[in-house]
Amino acid sequence: MHRIDTKTAQKDKFGAGKNGFTRGNPQTGTPATDLDDDYFDMLQEELCSVVEASGASLEKGRHNQLLTALRALLLSRKNPFGDIKSDGTVKTALENLGLERCDQDTNETRIWSPDKKSYVFVQNDGWGAYSINPQAGTIALQLSSGGTGAKDAASARSNLGLGDVATENTVPLSKGGTGGTSLAEARSNLGVNRLVQGLVDTYITSQSDNYRLFVNDSGAWGVLNNIGTPMALALSQGGTGATTAADARANLGLGSAATANLGNGDNQVPTMANFTSGPGWVKFPDGTIMQFGTNISGSAGYPTAVNFPIPFTDDYRVACSFDTPTSAEDCPAFSTSKINNYGFYLASSRQGAVKGAGANWIAIGR
CATH class of the missing domain: 2.60.40.3940 (Immunoglobulin-like)
Structure with a gap:
């Protein structure tokens, strides 16, 4: 294709090297642009090539073949890609776009493996992978890919290294649990419900909770009754049976000498x-x-x-x-x-x- 290049063409009308036409001016002696056979041959073949490229033959009596050819050769803007579908060339188009491994229908969308033997799918209510090999069926997502590598719950637990307590709602004592669903139940089942831990005290209570053996952060310890009164350890249990020094001495049968200091003064006990x-x-x-x-x-x-x-x-x-x-x-x-x-x-x-x-x-x- 070329622009008019006869001797009477208007030079650089549309820019440098872009000639155009002129009707001429008799007053200035400027001739109109001459047309030659080269130019008309160029126009004819350019237009005819478009029509023939669409697969149509030139028909002298038709004046819309160029438009028809353009519509056949170019995609429609009114119905994008609809002409590809109507031409039956969707498969070729997908291959050209590198999308031939993706397809869909009304129920699911699939992405295929290169050998077209397996695909992953997504549906409105689920997703997964499927094989159409001779042993067709669902493909489990492997552990290395974030799955379980199994098709059932038991196998999944096994692959994940889970023990049999994984299916327990409440893990019993026999399996290393507490057998309870609350702190109180767990403590009772473990036999530690009579152990009470406070901010600064730790208690062990009697079955009736009427008595508490305690020890605190200051080092004090002993037994309290349910109203907080200290209880003495009986003589028969290795105690004094008293909560005061005087009562303790009396219970132990000690005389007044027990409180005397050593020395050689009045009311003192001498030593050797x-x-x-x-x-x-x-x-x-x-x-x-x-x-x-x-x-x-x-x-x-x-x-x-x-x-x-x-x-x-x-x-x-x-x-x-x-x-x-x-x-x-x-x-x-x-x-x-x-x-x-x-x-x-x-x-x-x-x-x-x-x-x-x-x-x-x-x-x-x-």
């Missing part, structure tokens, strides 16, 4: 550390000193001075006995008199300036 002693003397926690010894006394009127092992700090008393009598007649009496806190005089009943008698003595004081 409060007793002191040495050769011939002992000092008690209250300060009492007991001293003892054996000395030869002087005769009457001629007493012997005896020194204490340690001095007394206060008054004292001395008692004597004969050391080794040989007969009832050989038992002189003894007398003592205080010298000072360091010693005393010792004399026997024997007369004259004779040797006195041996005397065992004991002195007690402070």
